[in-house]
Amino acid sequence: MVQKPIRLADRVLQVPPSPTLAVNAKAKALKAAGEDILNFSVGEPDFDTPEHIREAGKKAIDEGQTRYTAVPGIPELREAVAMRCKADHGWDYSPEQIQICCGGKHGLYNIFQALLNHGDEVLIPAPYWVSYPPMVQLADGVPVEVPLDEAANFDLNPTTLVAKASEKTRAIFLNSPSNPAGSVFSHEALKAVAAMALERGWLVVSDDIYETITYMDGKLPHILDVEPRLKEQTVVLNGVSKAFAMTGWRIGWCAGPAHLIKAMNKVQSQSTSNCSTPAQYAALAALIGPQDFPSEMKKAFLPRRDFFVRDLESIEGVSCVNPSGAFYVFPNFSAYYGKSFKGKVLNNSVDMADYFLEEAKVASVPGAAFGADAFVRFSFATSMAVIEEGMARIKKALAALEG
Ligand SMILES: *Cc1c(COP(=O)(O)O)cnc(C)c1O
Numbered sequence: 516m517v518q519k520p521i522r523l524a525d526r527v528l529q530v531p532p533s534p535t536l537a538v539n540a541k542a543k544a545l546k547a548a549g550e551d552i553l554n555f556s557v558g559e560p561d562f563d564t565p566e567h568i569r570e571a572g573k574k575a576i577d578e579g580q581t582r583y584t585a586v587p588g589i590p591e592l593r594e595a596v597a598m599r600c601k602a603d604h605g606w607d608y609s610p611e612q613i614q615i616c617c618g619g620k621h622g623l624y625n626i627f628q629a630l631l632n633h634g635d636e637v638l639i640p641a642p643y644w645v646s647y648p649p650m651v652q653l654a655d656g657v658p659v660e661v662p663l664d665e666a667a668n669f670d671l672n673p674t675t676l677v678a679k680a681s682e683k684t685r686a687i688f689l690n691s692p693s694n695p696a697g698s699v700f701s702h703e704a705l706k707a708v709a710a711m712a713l714e715r716g717w718l719v720v721s722d723d724i725y726e727t728i729t730y731m732d733g734k735l736p737h738i739l740d741v742e743p744r745l746k747e748q749t750v751v752l753n754g755v756s757k758a759f760a761m762t763g764w765r766i767g768w769c770a771g772p773a774h775l776i777k778a779m780n781k782v783q784s785q786s787t788s789n790c791s792t793p794a795q796y797a798a799l800a801a802l803i804g805p806q807d808f809p810s811e812m813k814k815a816f817l818p819r820r821d822f823f824v825r826d827l828e829s830i831e832g833v834s835c836v837n838p839s840g841a842f843y844v845f846p847n848f849s850a851y852y853g854k855s856f857k858g859k860v861l862n863n864s865v866d867m868a869d870y871f872l873e874e875a876k877v878a879s880v881p882g883a884a885f886g887a888d889a890f891v892r893f894s895f896a897t898s899m900a901v902i903e904e905g906m907a908r909i910k911k912a913l914a915a916l917e918g
Pocket of ligand 1: 619
């Protein structure tokens with residue numbers, strides 16, 4: 516008898532395989548085989564968690580903070596999140612309006628599990644963070660892409676938004692500064708989103724994970740500042756991963772309407788329960804301690820960004836929007852699609868990233884993963900020396916293309 520493999524859920528099967536997996540697996544294999552791979556694919560700061568935060572984590576363990584906590588997080592941490600919302604933005608949240616989750620990613624997952632019914636649509640401006648569409652799909656929702664224009668610095672176009680909205684729209688993602696492009700939504704674009712969200716009763720999911728890493732003059736526009744009346748229809752998502760180089764600690768939070776947070780707590784209580792107790796104490800130290808760490812990182816990121824963008828823009832046929840925040844560049848290589856190397860034609864971003872990996876020994880992430888196939892993402896959370904060497908290799912590889 517031939518045994519059939521166990522059948523999987525439709526919910527999981529509808530999520531397409533990640534286009535990054537193949538490139539990642541190949542990069543790992545090449546590295547293991549001793550190849551000198553320069554890695555630009557990583558989505559986390561190249562800094563260690565600051566010492567006072569590490570110490571707070573260790574102290575929590577030594578003092579016996581090793582048991583379950585309340586599902587939505589320790590009260591001190593929820594209060595600290597409320598304090599930062601007030602101090603940094605002037606927003607008033609009570610602790611009942613705050614959930615501590617296992618990273619910002621988990622918060623997003625909780626939101627959609629608590630919000631969506633079968634067939635509900637969620638608007639996702641593209642390029643988008645890879646996880647957004649699958650999270651909507653895993654909650655039985657339908658992701659609807661709203662394409663953003665490179666020529667408009669990936670700002671939201673209200674006309675496109677209207678065209679993509681429908682009776683079934685329940686929510687919209689905002690991510691500013693964004694991963695992968697580092698782009699920022701303008702005050703005008705947010706105003707248009709706010710008007711539609713108010714009129715049609717959408718939930719606004721504002722992923723603010725990069726808010727402390729910006730290179731712009733003046734204040735970062737935010738939907739809640741543009742339209743304070745949206746507060747009962749907005750969930751603000753944030754965490755310590757990017758701002759305090761704490762990706763592995765897995766602490767994020769959501770702030771939003773109390774009834775939604777309560778429903779999200781129900782989801783969390785039946786999945787992960789509270790997130791790691793010592794990590795909550797470390798995050799508490801991050802939020803109530805000195806707030807200058809993100810600026811320290813920015814000092815390192817800024818010259819790397821400037822070099823990267825200038826060098827990419829100097830290549831014939833390549834364009835690159837200057838990122839206003841985060842630590843990624845997202846150049847457009849589509850002028851090179853259709854060209855070939857040793858008879859193999861490069862047709863899209865996956866081929867391009869694959870070519871960079873094989874011929875230039877440079878690991879990157881194809882834009883297809885972010886819903887924007889003309890582009891490839893490179894992280895500049897790596898040293899200037901690596902960026903200089905990487906750019907030299909990329910230029911050489913592009914020059915070697917034929918056709
Ligand atoms: C890194 C990231 C997050 C959250 O990461 P966590 O480590 O889960 O907190 C959320 N959104 C975007 C766009 C990110 O790049």
